[in-house]
Amino acid sequence: xxxxxxxxxxxxxxxxxxxxxxxxxxxxxxxxxxxxxxxxxxxxxxxxxxxxxxxxxxxxxxxxxxxxxxxxxxxxxxxxxxxxxxxxxxxxxxxxxxxxxxxxxxxxxxxxxxxxxxxxxxxxxxxxxxxxxxxxxxxxxxxxxxxxxxxxxxxxxxxxxxxxxxxxxxxxxxxxxxxxxxxxxxxxxxxxxxxxxxxxxxxxxxx
Amino acid sequence: xxxxxxxxxxxxxxxxxxxxxxxxxxxxxxxxxxxxxxxxxxxxxxxxxxxxxxxxxxxxxxxxxxxxxxxxxxxxxxxxxxxxxxxxxxxxxxxxxxxxxxxxxxxxxxxxxxxxxxxxxxxxxxxxxxxxxxxxxxxxxxxxxxxxxxxxxxxxxxxxxxxxxxxxxxxxxxxxxxxxxxxxxxxxxxxxxxxxxxxxxxxxxxx
Numbered sequence: 297x298x299x300x301x302x303x304x305x306x307x308x309x310x311x312x313x314x315x316x317x318x319x320x321x322x323x324x325x326x327x328x329x330x331x332x333x334x335x336x337x338x339x340x341x342x343x344x345x346x347x348x349x350x351x352x353x354x355x356x357x358x359x360x361x362x363x364x365x366x367x368x369x370x371x372x373x374x375x376x377x378x379x380x381x382x383x384x385x386x387x388x389x390x391x392x393x394x395x396x397x398x399x400x401x402x403x404x405x406x407x408x409x410x411x412x413x414x415x416x417x418x419x420x421x422x423x424x425x426x427x428x429x430x431x432x433x434x435x436x437x438x439x440x441x442x443x444x445x446x447x448x449x450x451x452x453x454x455x456x457x458x459x460x461x462x463x464x465x466x467x468x469x470x471x472x473x474x475x476x477x478x479x480x481x482x483x484x485x486x487x488x489x490x491x492x493x494x495x496x497x498x499x500x501x502x503x
Numbered sequence: 504x505x506x507x508x509x510x511x512x513x514x515x516x517x518x519x520x521x522x523x524x525x526x527x528x529x530x531x532x533x534x535x536x537x538x539x540x541x542x543x544x545x546x547x548x549x550x551x552x553x554x555x556x557x558x559x560x561x562x563x564x565x566x567x568x569x570x571x572x573x574x575x576x577x578x579x580x581x582x583x584x585x586x587x588x589x590x591x592x593x594x595x596x597x598x599x600x601x602x603x604x605x606x607x608x609x610x611x612x613x614x615x616x617x618x619x620x621x622x623x624x625x626x627x628x629x630x631x632x633x634x635x636x637x638x639x640x641x642x643x644x645x646x647x648x649x650x651x652x653x654x655x656x657x658x659x660x661x662x663x664x665x666x667x668x669x670x671x672x673x674x675x676x677x678x679x680x681x682x683x684x685x686x687x688x689x690x691x692x693x694x695x696x697x698x699x700x701x702x703x704x705x706x707x708x709x710x
Binding site: 467468479482494495502 | 617669673674681685686687688700701709
């Protein structure tokens, strides 16, 4: 796993002007993820991230042409982490149905652990085609779910039924994540983990 | 059906200072719903709505103490309309499972027809307890879904399994509505209506 896939953002670095190309981009992304964890994406600015890693705004603008470019890079990193978490979870079971269940749990957990990043990735404020990297990473994450569904259903991945079943499974975990994140189901369960398991159990009985 | 339940906001009225108590509140809500259909809730202001219905800001503040009060009233009206749409849809079928399916379709359609209002109602920016009216109307809308589930499952409404099945059914339609609204599944279907039907068919086979 490359360092860009690590779970937690890098610790705040001491101001330095000695970033190499690539290093600085990574540092800005780490600061951006930390900022998204603390506040709304509208309040994240490239200028402030530059200040936090100790470089001039111009140095930051050499890596991201504007704020949209930065947000696209953060969202792409989010899809990379989601795919990584999903793959690690699903790899725990060889049974396709159980693996899919673990994938669903990883999806909801990712949303609950990274609400700001999750909203950025899926909230529609940034287009999937905002950058080639984002288009590629989001497609890869979705393809992972589709392949899991194909395996479980015993159908080729390009079968239209697999497409429908993918949107269905995605809707369940996406809706559940939103309802929990947005405080909608507080009256339903004291133990969110058990609620998630129960919903995924119903979901995997469908088809 | 009272006028406050009608589907479309009232047409823009001519400026007038002759609102009776109640009339003005309704006029401000109608303007607020129209504003929510056109732009983000953050950009809706009580002052502007007052101007649009032709009264002073002070007159508007007699009905809503602040913007949060206005948003709570708009969200409450949204839950009233959602419950009304859901009840009308479900009433078309006596079979509980088919009725629940129609309810789900009405939920997704409501979200797609009223994205700004839907995000206000469920986006977590306003607490369910922001007003007694909002707490009551949102609880009623949810209770309606729970009763439909209880009927379909043949269980008493307060059975824990009904609670779980309610969150499950809600997750499916809520997630699907979000994925469509946020432009996530453009690659999956050219006919959104058929996709929704297919997802609801899978959903109703679960349990």
